[in-house]
Amino acid sequence: MKLLKRKSDRIDELAAGAGEGGTSLAADALKRMARSPVAVVGAGVVALFVILSAIAPWIAPKDPFTRYPELRSELTPTNIPGPMPGFLLGSDQNGYDFFSRLLVASQQTLIVGVLATLLGLTVGMIIGGLAGALGGWVDSALMRLVDIMLSLPALLLAISIAALFREGSQWTVIIAVGTVSVPIFARLLRGAMLAQRESDHVLAATALGVRRRTVVFRHMLPNSLGPVIVQATLTLAAAIIEAASLSFLGLGDPSPRRAEWGLMLAQAQRHFEVKPELAFYPAAAIIIVALGFTLLGESMRESLDPKNRR
Amino acid sequence: MPLLDVRDLSVVFKRKGTAPFTAVDNVSFAVEPGQTVGLVGESGSGKSVTSLAVMGLLPKRGAHVTGSVNFDGTELLSLSMKELRNRRGRDLGMVFQDPMSSLNPVITVGRQISEVLQRHRGQDRKEADAGAVAMLDQVGIPDPARRVGEYPHQLSGGMRQRALIAIALACRPRLLIADEPTTALDVTIQAQILKLLADLVRGTETAMIMITHDLGVVAGLCDEVNVMYGGKIVERAERHRLFAEPRHPYTHGLLRSIPRLDAPRGEKLVPIKGSVVDNIPWEGGCAFAPRCPNALQRCRQVMPELEPEDARHLRCHNPVQPAAVAEGRAER
Numbered sequence: 027m028k029l030l031k032r033k034s035d036r037i038d039e040l041a042a043g044a045g046e047g048g049t050s051l052a053a054d055a056l057k058r059m060a061r062s063p064v065a066v067v068g069a070g071v072v073a074l075f076v077i078l079s080a081i082a083p084w085i086a087p088k089d090p091f092t093r094y095p096e097l098r099s100e101l102t103p104t105n106i107p108g109p110m111p112g113f114l115l116g117s118d119q120n121g122y123d124f125f126s127r128l129l130v131a132s133q134q135t136l137i138v139g140v141l142a143t144l145l146g147l148t149v150g151m152i153i154g155g156l157a158g159a160l161g162g163w164v165d166s167a168l169m170r171l172v173d174i175m176l177s178l179p180a181l182l183l184a185i186s187i188a189a190l191f192r193e194g195s196q197w198t199v200i201i202a203v204g205t206v207s208v209p210i211f212a213r214l215l216r217g218a219m220l221a222q223r224e225s226d227h228v229l230a231a232t233a234l235g236v237r238r239r240t241v242v243f244r245h246m247l248p249n250s251l252g253p254v255i256v257q258a259t260l261t262l263a264a265a266i267i268e269a270a271s272l273s274f275l276g277l278g279d280p281s282p283r284r285a286e287w288g289l290m291l292a293q294a295q296r297h298f299e300v301k302p303e304l305a306f307y308p309a310a311a312i313i314i315v316a317l318g319f320t321l322l323g324e325s326m327r328e329s330l331d332p333k334n335r336r
Numbered sequence: 337m338p339l340l341d342v343r344d345l346s347v348v349f350k351r352k353g354t355a356p357f358t359a360v361d362n363v364s365f366a367v368e369p370g371q372t373v374g375l376v377g378e379s380g381s382g383k384s385v386t387s388l389a390v391m392g393l394l395p396k397r398g399a400h401v402t403g404s405v406n407f408d409g410t411e412l413l414s415l416s417m418k419e420l421r422n423r424r425g426r427d428l429g430m431v432f433q434d435p436m437s438s439l440n441p442v443i444t445v446g447r448q449i450s451e452v453l454q455r456h457r458g459q460d461r462k463e464a465d466a467g468a469v470a471m472l473d474q475v476g477i478p479d480p481a482r483r484v485g486e487y488p489h490q491l492s493g494g495m496r497q498r499a500l501i502a503i504a505l506a507c508r509p510r511l512l513i514a515d516e517p518t519t520a521l522d523v524t525i526q527a528q529i530l531k532l533l534a535d536l537v538r539g540t541e542t543a544m545i546m547i548t549h550d551l552g553v554v555a556g557l558c559d560e561v562n563v564m565y566g567g568k569i570v571e572r573a574e575r576h577r578l579f580a581e582p583r584h585p586y587t588h589g590l591l592r593s594i595p596r597l598d599a600p601r602g603e604k605l606v607p608i609k610g611s612v613v614d615n616i617p618w619e620g621g622c623a624f625a626p627r628c629p630n631a632l633q634r635c636r637q638v639m640p641e642l643e644p645e646d647a648r649h650l651r652c653h654n655p656v657q658p659a660a661v662a663e664g665r666a667e668r
């Protein structure tokens with residue numbers, strides 16, 4: 027119970043600092059970020075990842091879904107071919123071109139990460155927005171639910187949700203990972219909206235007789251989005267790791283027609299002694315990309331923090 | 337008949353775990369159409385809470401409001417939220433202290449004006465946008481056609497307050513409440529804003545309640561002044577009378593603590609001792625007694641009532657005598 031409290035309190039704290047300057051703050055924050063090396067590195071990694079995954083199918087030197095005879099012929103239980111002409115990183119355990127598969131897998135990772143985050147963001151914002159706008163018992167009930175979800179370790183919750191589906195697929199992973207991020211978004215938006223409700227400009231709008239609906243959608247919501255946007259970046263990092271973990275555990279789509287870093291990592295385990303790179307490269311890719319999003323998110327949060335203004 | 341008639345207004349804050357706190361205690365005053373009435377007092381004397389109660393803006397939970405607020409024949413305290421929302425912004429306008437935090441940072445000032453015009457005047461967006469430009473022009477913002485599209489952070493402090501006034505006056509409310517409208521501004525800007533407010537309401541039917549802790553602000557602006565202490569009105573008088581002859585010891589002290597340009601060099605200001613924070617409640621005596629130079633034994637036993645005296649209303653057992661006021665002048 028104590029742990030539970032701490033987690034949601036931390037989220038509320040983040041939310042309370044929200045929207046104290048709106049547009050001016052956003053513009054300032056961008057300027058500050060451009061000067062921070064951490065932000066630049068984070069943004070660089072993220073940009074590179076997004077561009078690579080967008081053009082991966084066109085720049086992949088070989089077809090990632092073809093088993094090449096010249097690779098297969100050399101596959102034995104004790105040998106997986108290393109780099110050779112035309113095959114930059116050699117073969118994987120099935121005779122596919124390892125490099126092309128690695129490259130194309132970035133696309134899968136991005137799609138799953140983004141869709142899962144969007145799902146969490148949408149549902150979380152609806153819950154948090156309702157709680158923050160209506161308050162009272164609606165708020166209490168919804169936040170009780172959210173706190174229970176927050177009290178469970180995210181990965182455990184994601185595994186339990188994924189396990190509910192009869193067979194693993196891309197959608198299983200998206201739904202499981204997305205659901206896990208719902209409570210953070212809900213709690214964040216609700217906290218920010220409650221802070222807004224007490225703010226001077228919302229009082230001023232109320233003093234002008236502005237309709238309740240307008241107060242919520244024009245005066246409270248837009249000023250509450252800062253921490254939510256930051257969280258979306260951080261959630262993307264977590265979602266990429268969680269999605270990889272689910273595939274690693276065999277809860278994702280096992281079809282070889284789909285290249286995915288978590289699954290590649292899982293399958294490489296059995297061949298670790300023969301060709302450790304098969305595990306090393308996907309693992310490194312996951313870590314670097316997640317780190318990129320985390321750096322970007324954290325530096326965004328820092329530069330949006332009103333305490334760091336000027 | 338007065339436009340606004342406040343009778344026996346009391347606001348008690350009740351929170352679980354804390355003793356009830358009476359922020360406004362049986363306050364009565366009236367505002368005639370076109371009149372400007374001052375509400376003066378130290379921090380914590382209940383000025384803002386009074387104005388929020390008039391506007392119906394106090395939280396429903398925790399704030400217990402009693403008495404009567406009659407606006408042009410309508411009892412505001414018994415209006416439904418919906419009816420109240422229709423009145424706010426249209427009949428009753430309010431200007432707040434801090435122009436930066438009172439403006440929505442993510443929408444343009446023009447939109448914040450046109451929003452009110454659309455809401456209460458039923459204008460379409462185009463008409464309302466034109467109205468916004470006209471309003472900005474009227475409050476003396478240069479190049480209004482460009483400024484309507486700007487965000488609050490792009491304006492200077494003084495211009496923001498002008499924008500806030502434009503928003504409050506957009507629908508020509510019959511009563512404007514200005515709660516310390518100049519406190520957050522530079523001294524040089526303060527005078528401009530006060531002049532603007534005076535110009536905007538002079539010669540119109542718009543009545544104004546000017547809330548301030550600064551008697552200097554009231555001096556040039558208000559027809560009548562209410563001095564508040566500890567949630568109660570302690571003296572009410574016509575402006576010139578109050579300044580010429582403050583009779584309540586608190587008012588007297590306030591006036592003596594204003595720096596004057598014409599005061600002889602080297603003369604010390606006489607601040608009022610203590611602060612309103614350590615006030616004792618009114619029941620069983622005068623709340624000002626611990627700080628009052630005129631206090632009598634009786635002041636700690638019997639609460640003084642607000643009574644007509646000497647062409648004013650006064651709540652005091654032992655008021656400052658006119659002769660003593662004159663003496664205080666002569667000393668200067």
Ligand SMILES: Nc1ncnc2c1ncn2[C@@H]1O[C@H](COP(=O)(O)OP(=O)(O)OP(=O)(O)O)[C@@H](O)[C@H]1O
Pocket residue numbers: 349357359377378379380381382383384385386549
């Ligand atoms: N929501 C509230 N809950 C509890 N007490 C309150 C609340 N709002 C105001 N008060 C108390 O009521 C008293 C009067 O406050 P008010 O804001 O009216 O003072 P004021 O005269 O406007 O002073 P200032 O010059 O500081 O604005 C203060 O002691 C304040 O602490």
Ligand code: SF4
Pocket residue numbers: 584585586622623624625626628629630631632635640651652653654655
């Ligand atoms: S009633 Fe007594 S204590 Fe109160 S202001 Fe008058 S003289 Fe002072």
Ligand SMILES: [Mg+2]
Pocket residue numbers: 383384385515516
């Ligand atoms: Mg106040």
